[in-house]
Amino acid sequence: MTGSSPLRGRTAVVTGAARGLGAALARELARRGARLALLGHEGPGLRTLAASLPTPALALEVDVTDSTALGDAADEVRGRLGRPSVVVANAGIAEGGPFATSDAASWRRVVDVNLTGSAHTARVFLPDLVATAGYFLQVASLASLGATPMMSAYCASKAGAEAFAHALRAEVAHQGVAVGIAYPAWTDTDMIRDAERFTAMHELRTRMPPLVRTVHSADLVAARLARAVERRRSAVYVPSWLRVLQVARAAVPPVVLRMSRRTLPRLDSGRPLRATGRLGAGGRADRAAAAPHDD
Numbered sequence: 469m470t471g472s473s474p475l476r477g478r479t480a481v482v483t484g485a486a487r488g489l490g491a492a493l494a495r496e497l498a499r500r501g502a503r504l505a506l507l508g509h510e511g512p513g514l515r516t517l518a519a520s521l522p523t524p525a526l527a528l529e530v531d532v533t534d535s536t537a538l539g540d541a542a543d544e545v546r547g548r549l550g551r552p553s554v555v556v557a558n559a560g561i562a563e564g565g566p567f568a569t570s571d572a573a574s575w576r577r578v579v580d581v582n583l584t585g586s587a588h589t590a591r592v593f594l595p596d597l598v599a600t601a602g603y604f605l606q607v608a609s610l611a612s613l614g615a616t617p618m619m620s621a622y623c624a625s626k627a628g629a630e631a632f633a634h635a636l637r638a639e640v641a642h643q644g645v646a647v648g649i650a651y652p653a654w655t656d657t658d659m660i661r662d663a664e665r666f667t668a669m670h671e672l673r674t675r676m677p678p679l680v681r682t683v684h685s686a687d688l689v690a691a692r693l694a695r696a697v698e699r700r701r702s703a704v705y706v707p708s709w710l711r712v713l714q715v716a717r718a719a720v721p722p723v724v725l726r727m728s729r730r731t732l733p734r735l736d737s738g739r740p741l742r743a744t745g746r747l748g749a750g751g752r753a754d755r756a757a758a759a760p761h762d763d
Contacts, residue, residue: 473500473698475497475500475501475502475697476500476501476502477501477502477503478501478503478552478554479545479549479550479551479552479553480502480503480505480552480554480697481504481505481545481552481555481556481589481593482494482497482504482505482506482507482558483507483508483556483557483558483559483585484507484508484532484558484560484750485506485514485517486509486510486513486514486517486750486753487513487750488655488748488750489655489686489690490506490556491513492686492687492689493556493690494517494521495517495520495690496687496693496694497554497694498521499522499694500694501523502523503523503525503526503549503550504518504524504525505528505541506518506526506528507530507532507538508530509529509531509750509756511527511529514527515527524549526544526545526548528544528545531585531757531758532557532586532588532589533584533585533758534588535592538588538589539592542592542596551596551600552596552597552600552602553602554602554603554604554697555590555596555597555602555603555604556604557585557590557606557607557629559586559589560581560582560607560625561577561578561581561582561747561751561754562578562619562621562622562746562747562748562751563578563621563622563743563745563746563747563751564618564619564622564743564747565618565744566618566743567620569743570620570621571743574743574746577746577758578621578625579621579625581754582626582629583625586606586633587632590604594640594645597640598640598643598645601643601644602645602646603646603647603700604633604645604646604648605647605648605649605650605693606630606632606648606650607629608626608627608629608633608649608650608651609622609626610653610713611623611626612626612627612629612651613717613720614713614717614721614723615627615721617728633647633649637702646702647702648696648697648700648702648703649702649704650693650703650704650706651703651705652693652706653682653684653707653710654683654684655683655685655686655689655706682707684706684707689706692704692706693706
């Protein structure tokens with residue numbers, strides 16, 4: 469595979485690489501011969517992953533919302549691995565719960581990581597992508613296509629990340645830079661597994677249509693994303709049929725509204741729905757790292 473891949477010998481950056489989809493994607497890109505720069509909060513996990521890859525890899529502990537630190541990390545990537553020609557903005561966090569009772573600082577943090585962090589990532593590596601006629605992949609979500617209740621910060625941030633990627637694509641196409649958007653549905657990561665512990669989150673997912681509520685393995689999603697990187701795709705949907713929602717996305721909000729009107733009153737009966745806090749080990753690592761900066 470590595471002998472025929474256009475990624476062989478190239479440098480790729482993956483943010484949020486310590487676990488879940490980011491780690492699975494790093495492994496897939498390394499299998500295709502890419503050198504990997506692994507960025508994220510969890511230094512030990514990043515270093516363990518880097519040591520396990522079959523190609524040169526660099527682990528850098530950095531917060532994607534810290535533009536100065538991210539710029540320093542970009543300098544180190546250039547110095548040690550060479551200019552990246554692939555950058556994947558994958559870092560993301562989530563929390564669930566009613567918007568009305570959500571913590572304002574925590575809500576804002578989700579948006580900062582998922583949207584502003586992606587923009588910071590693009591900004592610091594864009595000179596490299598221009599120099600290499602490279603590829604930037606924004607990991608969006610099924611939530612970019614159809615917002616759901618109890619996930620207002622996550623849905624807003626992922627819709628914003630999608631819009632950002634569309635705007636960036638139009639700005640840099642004439643410079644030879646390609647921009648893609650990934651739309652994974654439910655993926656088996658610790659973030660999703662953590663969400664399943666909360667009755668409201670579990671019920672909202674399982675009451676979706678069968679095709680929508682299916683949880684896919686991180687390895688399957690990563691393989692699809694890696695092929696999209698090789699082919700510089702403008703969009704990748706996992707599963708593929710999600711492209712239908714792209715065409716029919718105006719019809720999604722009324723469907724979600726009807727489902728929510730039936731489901732939420734029953735879930736809310738007798739006790740108020742509670743916030744989940746930041747989900748998964750990655751969310752907990754972000755909370756610990758961002759604590760000094762939270763209001």
